[in-house]
Amino acid sequence: MKLRTLHLVTAALFALATGAASAQQPILISGLVELSGTGATSGTNFDNGAKLAAKEINAAGGILGRKIEYTSSDTQSNPAIAKALAQKAVDAGAYVVLGPVFSGSILVSMEETRRAQVPNFTGGEAAAITEKGNPFIFRTSMTQAAAMPKVARYIQNNLKAKSVDVMWVNNDFGKGGRDMIVKALGAEGIKVGADIPTEPGQVDFSSAVLKAKQSNSDVLFVYTNEEESARALRELRKQAYAKPIIGETTLTGQKVIELAGDAANGAIAHVGLTADAPLAPVKAFDAAFQKEYKAKSDHNGLKGYTAMYFVKVMTERIGKVDGKALAAAMHGAKMTVKDNPGVLMDVTFDNKGDLDRETFMTKVVDGKQVVTDVLPPLGAK
Amino acid sequence: MSARRHLAGLAVVLAALVIVALFLKRSDVYLLTLWAVYLMATMGLNLTAGYAGQMSLGQAAFFGIGAYIAALLLKASWPFLAVLPVAAIVCFVVGIVVGFPALRVQHHYLAFATLGFNVLAYLAMRNEEAITGGTFGISGIPRPTLFGVDLGGHLAYWYWTLGSLVVLGGLLWWLLRSPWGRAFTALRDNPIRAESLGINITAYTLLAFAIGAACAGIAGVYYASLVEFIEPGPFHFSTSLMMLLAVIVGGSGRFYGPALGTAIVILLPEFLRGSSVPWLKFMQVWYLAFFGIAVIVLMIWLPGGLLSLRERLDRKGGPQ
Numbered sequence: 001m002k003l004r005t006l007h008l009v010t011a012a013l014f015a016l017a018t019g020a021a022s023a024q025q026p027i028l029i030s031g032l033v034e035l036s037g038t039g040a041t042s043g044t045n046f047d048n049g050a051k052l053a054a055k056e057i058n059a060a061g062g063i064l065g066r067k068i069e070y071t072s073s074d075t076q077s078n079p080a081i082a083k084a085l086a087q088k089a090v091d092a093g094a095y096v097v098l099g100p101v102f103s104g105s106i107l108v109s110m111e112e113t114r115r116a117q118v119p120n121f122t123g124g125e126a127a128a129i130t131e132k133g134n135p136f137i138f139r140t141s142m143t144q145a146a147a148m149p150k151v152a153r154y155i156q157n158n159l160k161a162k163s164v165d166v167m168w169v170n171n172d173f174g175k176g177g178r179d180m181i182v183k184a185l186g187a188e189g190i191k192v193g194a195d196i197p198t199e200p201g202q203v204d205f206s207s208a209v210l211k212a213k214q215s216n217s218d219v220l221f222v223y224t225n226e227e228e229s230a231r232a233l234r235e236l237r238k239q240a241y242a243k244p245i246i247g248e249t250t251l252t253g254q255k256v257i258e259l260a261g262d263a264a265n266g267a268i269a270h271v272g273l274t275a276d277a278p279l280a281p282v283k284a285f286d287a288a289f290q291k292e293y294k295a296k297s298d299h300n301g302l303k304g305y306t307a308m309y310f311v312k313v314m315t316e317r318i319g320k321v322d323g324k325a326l327a328a329a330m331h332g333a334k335m336t337v338k339d340n341p342g343v344l345m346d347v348t349f350d351n352k353g354d355l356d357r358e359t360f361m362t363k364v365v366d367g368k369q370v371v372t373d374v375l376p377p378l379g380a381k
Numbered sequence: 382m383s384a385r386r387h388l389a390g391l392a393v394v395l396a397a398l399v400i401v402a403l404f405l406k407r408s409d410v411y412l413l414t415l416w417a418v419y420l421m422a423t424m425g426l427n428l429t430a431g432y433a434g435q436m437s438l439g440q441a442a443f444f445g446i447g448a449y450i451a452a453l454l455l456k457a458s459w460p461f462l463a464v465l466p467v468a469a470i471v472c473f474v475v476g477i478v479v480g481f482p483a484l485r486v487q488h489h490y491l492a493f494a495t496l497g498f499n500v501l502a503y504l505a506m507r508n509e510e511a512i513t514g515g516t517f518g519i520s521g522i523p524r525p526t527l528f529g530v531d532l533g534g535h536l537a538y539w540y541w542t543l544g545s546l547v548v549l550g551g552l553l554w555w556l557l558r559s560p561w562g563r564a565f566t567a568l569r570d571n572p573i574r575a576e577s578l579g580i581n582i583t584a585y586t587l588l589a590f591a592i593g594a595a596c597a598g599i600a601g602v603y604y605a606s607l608v609e610f611i612e613p614g615p616f617h618f619s620t621s622l623m624m625l626l627a628v629i630v631g632g633s634g635r636f637y638g639p640a641l642g643t644a645i646v647i648l649l650p651e652f653l654r655g656s657s658v659p660w661l662k663f664m665q666v667w668y669l670a671f672f673g674i675a676v677i678v679l680m681i682w683l684p685g686g687l688l689s690l691r692e693r694l695d696r697k698g699g700p701q
Contacts, residue, residue: 036669073654074654074669076669078614078615079608079610079612079614079615080415080608080615081651083411083608084408084411084412084415084651085408087406087407087408087411087535088406088408090407090408091406091407091408104516104517104518104612104614107518107520107610108520108608108609108610111609111610126517128517170507170508170516171516172516172517172518172612174516175515175516175517176517
């Protein structure tokens with residue numbers, strides 16, 4: 001009899017202990033990121049941003065008193081693997097999925113998170129992502145469709161150009177951007193000169209640059225991934241290309257400046273969110289990121305970082321850890337820096353999952369990205 | 382091994398694959414299905430490379446052609462069972478067209494010729510935007526409903542793919558035991574002797590190549606329907622290399638070689654990544670590096686592939 005009592009007490013204690021543990025159970029957030037392959041630069045930055053935010057949030061007591069458990073897994077920049085990992089994240093009971101960054105991968109993997117009704121924050125910029133009526137997908141940056149008209153307007157008003165050459169990388173990112181800028185330039189009445197496609201991972205840009213030189217347009221628009229942008233800038237400098245060089249998001253990114261060295265000086269780009277934005281929360285982020293990783297974040301780092309804070313802010317707003325409720329609350333959500341410094345800039349989400357906020361015109365001066373203009377949100381004009 | 386023991390062994394493995402899937406998570410079943418899909422293509426490549434001895438680096442192109450045909454036709458509401466023969470026949474014909482000039486050259490020259498074809502096919506998939514959707518690919522490819530059974534679920538699709546794999550494997554098994562199959566092997570071992578025995582070398586080489594291509598086309602159909610999205614990336618020539626690696630690692634010219642090789646190439650990295658055993662934790666970060674090293678070691682120690690392990694051990698002690 002005595003033994004039995006002991007058993008009962010043990011069982012009761014055990015039940016109590018596990019019960020207490022479940023109240024303290026961490027919130028599982030899964031990152032699907034490109035840590036190898038062609039997307040490694042973007043994915044690693046995104047992942048580091050998310051990790052940093054999770055660390056900060058946990059240090060400040062977590063979300064609703066629960067710690068974040070953030071795990072990241074490598075999609076190898078391959079859509080078929082990304083799909084498998086999305087299923088795995090869902091199976092593991094993830095509250096939210098962050099990533100992938102590559103548009104091709106997110107287009108596949110978001111079908112899985114949608115089926116499981118798990119909110120999914122992506123770094124992808126292709127327009128198609130939010131045009132499929134998926135109520136669980138949210139962006140962490142502005143779309144190409146929103147960004148390119150601003151670039152075209154800048155080329156028209158500030159550079160007074162009549163014709164523009166377009167150099168782009170032939171993948172979903174580059175092709176999407178190329179189609180959008182050509183449309184936006186057309187709307188401003190600017191002629192497109194040479195249309196120059198380049199390969200993902202291309203090393204030699206001599207013939208691409210030669211084409212741009214020979215076409216003699218007023219401005220060159222460069223839209224490639226980070227490493228290719230650096231190679232293009234080096235070759236442009238080598239061939240003494242003298243016209244303005246303008247890009248979007250990638251061209252003046254930190255990684256590009258590091259790789260291109262002096263050749264990056266003078267490059268102009270429109271950027272959605274940059275670590276060099278003249279704002280106090282962004283400066284704080286920049287310092288923390290550099291301290292943690294001994295490197296400067298590119299725009300993808302800010303995407304991952306803000307995504308984690310979007311989750312925190314909105315979860316606390318709805319007052320429970322419930323994926324479906326979170327997704328519903330995200331539509332039409334407005335978050336301000338005043339109340340939540342972690343979101344870095346005031347931001348609003350529409351009912352498709354697209355976000356809107358201020359953007360910047362930046363220029364590389366002496367190996368540093370400098371903000372020259374702050375452009376208002378689209379919804380504010 | 383006697384035929385009876387062989388069949389019994391096969392039945393045990395298949396039964397295990399059927400039962401194990403019931404206890405696996407969705408993502409693991411998906412990976413198993415991916416294995417079966419790639420296996421269809423590597424079994425075809427094994428016929429070309431392992432049995433007929435023709436080094437082909439264009440398998441991913443046929444895989445892609447099958448996948449694009451499937452994507453376009455399935456989206457146009459064609460029944461799955463009608464799409465399969467179309468993809469197989471188109472790949473067979475393209476295989477003959479490509480193979481005819483290419484097979485006049487042999488071995489590593491053929492490897493480069495087929496590699497060129499793969500690059501060409503990749504560029505066509507990427508640049509012919511009107512048909513292939515270019516770099517944006519084709520999304521929303523439906524999974525089939527057959528005989529009133531919806532194969533949209535992960536388990537249903539796995540069983541359907543496994544069943545199809547067994548049928549395809551059976552056909553290849555039969556082919557290899559037919560006079561044709563013996564002609565393929567004769568061709569690989571000594572083309573001059575084979576010709577002196579009255580085997581038309583060109584015709585049989587071409588046939589092996591085209592049948593291998595048709596297998597890849599069939600695999601492509603299952604791939605498109607499995608991932609439900611295709612873009613040119615998975616059909617890059619690096620996939621051809623991966624498939625050839627699977628054939629060689631498993632043991633080329635051995636019937637079950639590709640099954641083992643494909644499992645190693647597709648499943649081992651994911652298994653290592655997912656390992657939660659404490660002393661294997663470092664694999665979550667290092668799995669790709671470990672995988673690369675393992676393949677190198679294997680090729681040095683067992684150039685005949687994993688299935689040559691037994692012969693290797695039997696030979697131990699004697700000179701190599």
